[in-house]
Amino acid sequence: MELFQEFLPIAILLQPIKIEFGGLYSQKNSKNMYRSTITDVFFDLDHTLWDFDRNSFLALKSVFRKYGVGVNVELFTDVYEPINEAYWKLYREEKISKEQLRRGRLIDAFNDFNIQFSLQQIDDMAACYIDELPKNNYLLDGAIAILDYLKDKYALHIITNGFKEVQHIKLKNSGISNYFKTVTSSEEVGLKKPNPVVFKTALEQAGVSKEKTLMIGDSFEADILGAEAFGMQTIFYNYRQEKVSDGYASVNSLVEIENYL
């Protein structure tokens, strides 16, 4: 008891120093900071593990070949990608339907090249693109390496805003479906990230409480702010090098996730 009393003031004295070091440590080098609390890690799929831009480029190439579109696919992609992003934002916000998304992104991109197609041709090309998209299955650099690193330490899951019909094919054809215990697509839920119901449904399917979960994704709005608002921890996959507000864990490459988990 006496010994304890003698040591107690020292322990109290040391405590603030320990906390200060902890703070500095977690900001500068957050090695494994989530390991003691997190049991389940949720990944976004498109642009996070699955190389959407590269696979989309190859799908467009097939569509153009099939429909005899005489536009350079590289040039078209430069125009198409920001248009696609903007349409996806509207789709997430429930402002447009799946059909409007699939039509609009092609019509607008072709308009930029002063090319008009009939609505039927656009619908045919849109359907062909959706068919072709999951046939190309490049993953982003480090995807397999980080899944191998995480798979024995955590239960892994997918939460995706993509369409149910293609997301399962993408996971299977890219050879990563076995890493994941559950896959929740917004289409099944009827709402999209960042809507908290999507995260709630995914966690219910996984059978885990939010305090033990962490979300990794490339959309700051849908994945990071959405998951954070629901009460999950987050790591922003910031491969586009966007400016990130202080206080958010972020990585520029997938393998850097090892620093946190």
Ligand SMILES: [Mg+2]
């Ligand atoms: Mg994404």
